[in-house]
Amino acid sequence: MSDETLFAQVLDPKNRADPYPLYARMRETPVSRQADGSYLVSTHAALSSLIFDPRLSSEDLPPSRRPATGNPLKDWILNPIRNRVVNAHRPLIFRDPPDHDTLRGFVMKEFTIARVRDAHAKVATLVDALIDKCRGRDTVCLVDDLSYPLPVAVICELLGVPEADERQFHAWATRLATALEPDARHDEAGRREIAATFDAISDYMRRLIREKRRHPADDMLSGLAARGGRGRPVMGDIDLISTAILLLVAGHETTVNLITNGMLTLLRHPDELEKLKADPERAPRVIEEILRYEPPVHFRTRKALGAIAVAGATIPAGSPVVLMLAAGNRDPARFTQPDRFDPERNDNQHFGFGGGLHYCVGAPLARIEAEIALVTLCRRLVAPRLLDDPPPYRPGASLRGPKNLGIAIAGIA
Amino acid sequence: MTEVQRPGIVVVGASLAGLRGAEALRDRGYDGPLTLVGDEPHRPYDRPPLSKHVLAGELPADATALPQLTRLRAQWRLGRPAAALDRERRVLHLADGATLPYEKLLIATGARARTWPGDGADLAGIFTIRTRDDARDLRAALAKTPGRVLVIGAGLIGCEAASCCRDLGLAVTLVDPNPTPLARLLGTAIGATLAERMRGAGVDFRPKTMVRALSGEAGQVRRAHFAGGEVLETDLVIVALGATRDTGWLAAAGLAADAGGLTCDGACRAISIAGEPDSDIYAAGDVARWPNPLYGDRPMTVEHWGNAVDQARHAAANMMAAPSAQQPYRHLPAFWSSQFGLNIKLAGHTAGADALALVQGSRASHRFLAVYGKAGRSIAAVSFDEARWLPAYAEAVAAGARFPPFPDAIDQPRVERLEPGFPAARPPAHRAAPALEASHV
Incomplete structure (x- = not known):
């Protein structure tokens, strides 16, 4: 009999710093039923099979107990995972094919190699500028000083948000991101604030889109807002706004964790930090191993549309399914010595960017941001030392990462 | 020693x-x-x-x-x-x-490779594609920009060859005795989509057409004589009649x-x-x-x-x-093919299929996954630019799942049931020995 409270324990903040022993217990039953009727999937093999199973829906998620506000987009922000809202108002991570494919196609078309390459230069400049600001201090607060501001600036640049609005955008992003934690709990005042933020950013986006249609520039929003055949817009305004907000929030909350978890891991493995400092060419291997070892997203929720037989169990139709991606990343049946941080490992097929049709659209950009950030931090922070281990964590169990990471330094190189 | x-x-x-x-x-x-x-x-x-x-x-x-x-x-x-x-x-x-x-x-x-069994087999300019040397010789001939390429046989090799010729900007005629390409392998319902696709790419596809003879001048192939009496000018013939x-x-x-x-x-x-x-x-x-x-x-x-x-x-x-x-060998046949910008994959054995269901995507978009059924069981699945779901369907086919295997899947409000349309009898087209195609006995 498997433990029906394992998922509740994962959500419990006291297990935030080290959920991995719980994941090991989970994998003893690759597909295990929880007390609330949901199913946890935790082995690499079962996850690999399910992410390509057409019976798992991202759309038809279990209903929320919270009252709807009447505005579907607002509902999505307030009840990100659980709310059932009208199809046409949902961002593509909560859509199934064929709509998902159509929307994703538009985004992919705008996520060009040239844009990602341009972002590279921008990231390098930004990282140096952010680190320069820490001069004269003996402590770096990594999240506030670098991990957080970097991705917002990059996504603003990519979308084409005018520089003058970046500060405002940053504030909105922060508030929306808190709302997006899958297990976030908000009091009435908090929810009102988030709703107001949402209205503000939606209005802003609507105006910006109109502006981009009038004066297109070389940015993603201009591309997405462009008119296609017969003069009709490629995407409707509501899809455009939800996509833009998704790119902002998803692209940014996850990258924060990737950079912070990465630096935390390197500080815990000083030999690896030194190796990366001596040989920046190692960065791609280091990043892939961080994505496996301390991934930015630990689980995603789906719903089984039909009964699915997997790993010796049957998930009944209609059940919520929790894909425990981070547990699959530590599966000893797939990775030798999975609890060892080892950038040398080969065949590192992790779920750090998810998998299947919802595989992270921004993966190439995230890799660049993390690579430049970590390499530059290793090069420029003199004698870095972790102040708190474990550091304090943000509430999220899925989008999991330190609230802040205090690093004592002897200077900036 | x-x-x-x-x-x-x-x-x-x-x-x-x-x-x-x-x-x-x-x-x-x-x-x-x-x-x-x-x-x-x-x-x-x-x-x-x-x-x-x-x-x-x-x-x-x-x-x-x-x-x-x-x-x-x-x-x-x-x-x-x-x-x-x-x-x-x-x-x-x-x-x-x-x-x-x-x-x-x-x-x-x-x-x-089965070679050209009819008249004109000894002319220059007739190729098969099986060995490395075959491919080298054919590549050299294609690089000389022939006026029109004739591909005989719209199986996997014939279709891929026609696709390559179009990519090279060459005029291509593809003939096959069946109503569509890949008819024996995938049936005419699916084959029709490929026919549409290759015509869109500029292939002159001639279904229900047989070549009676090839003829030439000075030892070089110049013409193909169709069974219907038509004559096609060609200076390069690719014979793709299976093996x-x-x-x-x-x-x-x-x-x-x-x-x-x-x-x-x-x-x-x-x-x-x-x-x-x-x-x-x-x-x-x-x-x-x-x-x-x-x-x-x-x-x-x-x-x-x-x-x-x-x-x-x-x-x-x-x-x-x-x-x-010693263990018995169990195998789910599978192939992939790239042609006309499509990634085509099959898992399973379509022979004897009596039903076909389009379970993901649509034929209109040229992006879909379809399952073949036989006596109520799923026996094979084919994907056109939709390989992501194939492993799940392949597993269902290997387990002998009912047809269609998943009534409850995303993107299924448009499940379309079709006649698979496999040619009934093997037509006596361009062949000398009993013809045997890939995966068919």
């Missing part, structure tokens, strides 16, 4: 199946003498790129060598085909007169071998004409016809890349195992 001590294991056929089989023997601890016999002068090479990247000029024909995954410590007898097998004396005769004694034999001689199994050298061996393959038991052991398995002779790859438990022990040959690898490894394992420990 090569014939020392014991004769050891001889692998006949030095292509994908022969190589992977030999490697598997070493991986499983076989330490004795190992000899590989091949009729081509080349070390093992990969065939899938020949009808794709090599024709397109993206890859030289001689850059297709297969990587060796294990140190083989083998004797290579290349450029010398096997000529005869004497099971009584346990000796293999090679075409150059040499003899090779063996303790055990792994037969992986594969198949050879015959390379079993001629086994004629006097007393084994159940014919142009359709060498018959084996479930453990991949060759069957004698008396119906007994020879416990020292195994077969794998294109040449092996074995009862596949996944399809009710129906004897089948599977001419696809994945089978060559899997069956060779399986046969090698059985060669190394005690008779009581």
Whole structure:
């Protein structure tokens, strides 16, 4: 009999710093039923099979107990995972094919190699500028000083948000991101604030889109807002706004964790930090191993549309399914010595960017941001030392990462 | 002095199946003498790129060598085909007169391209695509910008060749006796989508058309004469009429071998004409016809890349195992093809399908996944640019799931039921010997 409270324990903040022993217990039953009727999937093999199973829906998620506000987009922000809202108002991570494919196609078309390459230069400049600001201090607060501001600036640049609005955008992003934690709990005042933020950013986006249609520039929003055949817009305004907000929030909350978890891991493995400092060419291997070892997203929720037989169990139709991606990343049946941080490992097929049709659209950009950030931090922070281990964590169990990471330094190189 | 001590294991056929089989023997601890016999002068090479990247000029024909995954410590007898097998004396005769004694034999001689059986076969400008040298010669001819290419036969190779020719900007006519391309493999319902696609790419596809003869001037092919009387001007003809199994050298061996393959038991052991398995002779790859438990022990040959690898490894394992420990070979046939910008994949065996359901995507978008049914069971699944779901469907097919396998899946409000439309009888088109296509016996 498997433990029906394992998922509740994962959500419990006291297990935030080290959920991995719980994941090991989970994998003893690759597909295990929880007390609330949901199913946890935790082995690499079962996850690999399910992410390509057409019976798992991202759309038809279990209903929320919270009252709807009447505005579907607002509902999505307030009840990100659980709310059932009208199809046409949902961002593509909560859509199934064929709509998902159509929307994703538009985004992919705008996520060009040239844009990602341009972002590279921008990231390098930004990282140096952010680190320069820490001069004269003996402590770096990594999240506030670098991990957080970097991705917002990059996504603003990519979308084409005018520089003058970046500060405002940053504030909105922060508030929306808190709302997006899958297990976030908000009091009435908090929810009102988030709703107001949402209205503000939606209005802003609507105006910006109109502006981009009038004066297109070389940015993603201009591309997405462009008119296609017969003069009709490629995407409707509501899809455009939800996509833009998704790119902002998803692209940014996850990258924060990737950079912070990465630096935390390197500080815990000083030999690896030194190796990366001596040989920046190692960065791609280091990043892939961080994505496996301390991934930015630990689980995603789906719903089984039909009964699915997997790993010796049957998930009944209609059940919520929790894909425990981070547990699959530590599966000893797939990775030798999975609890060892080892950038040398080969065949590192992790779920750090998810998998299947919802595989992270921004993966190439995230890799660049993390690579430049970590390499530059290793090069420029003199004698870095972790102040708190474990550091304090943000509430999220899925989008999991330190609230802040205090690093004592002897200077900036 | 090569014939020392014991004769050891001889692998006949030095292509994908022969190589992977030999490697598997070493991986499983076989330490004795190992000899590989091949009729081509080349070390093992990969065939899938020949009808794709090599024709397109993206890859030289001689850059297709297969990587060796294990140190083989083998004797290579290349450029010398096997000529005869004497099971009584346990000796293999090679075409150059040499003899090779063996303790055990792994037969992986594969198949050879069926050549043009009609008039005009000796003209220059007529090509097949099977070997590395075929592809090299055809590539050289295509690079000279022929006026119009005629491809005879719209099977996998014919379609891929037509696709490459269009990519090269060449005028292409593709003829086939069936109403659509890939009709025998995928049925006409799916084939119709491909026909639409290739016409959109500028191929002059002529269905229900047979070529009666080829004729030329000064030894060079110039015209194709269709059965309907029409004459097509062409100066390059690609004959893509499938393959015959390379079993001629086994004629006097007393084994159940014919142009359709060498018959084996479930453990991949060759069957004698008396119906007994020879416990020292195994077969794998294109040449092996074995009862596949996944399809009710129906004897089948599977001419696809994945089978060559899997069956060779399986046969090698059985060669190394005690008779009581030998395992039957179960295999879900599968292939992939790239043509006209599409990624086409099939998992399963479509023969005998009586139903077809489009379960993901749509034909209009040329992006879909369809499942074939037979007597209420799912027997195969095909994807056009929609390979992501294929593993789930392949698993259902292997498990003998009902048809269609998942009534509850995303993107299914538009499930479309179709007649698969497999041609009833094999038309007597451009063929001399009984025709046998990939995966069909």
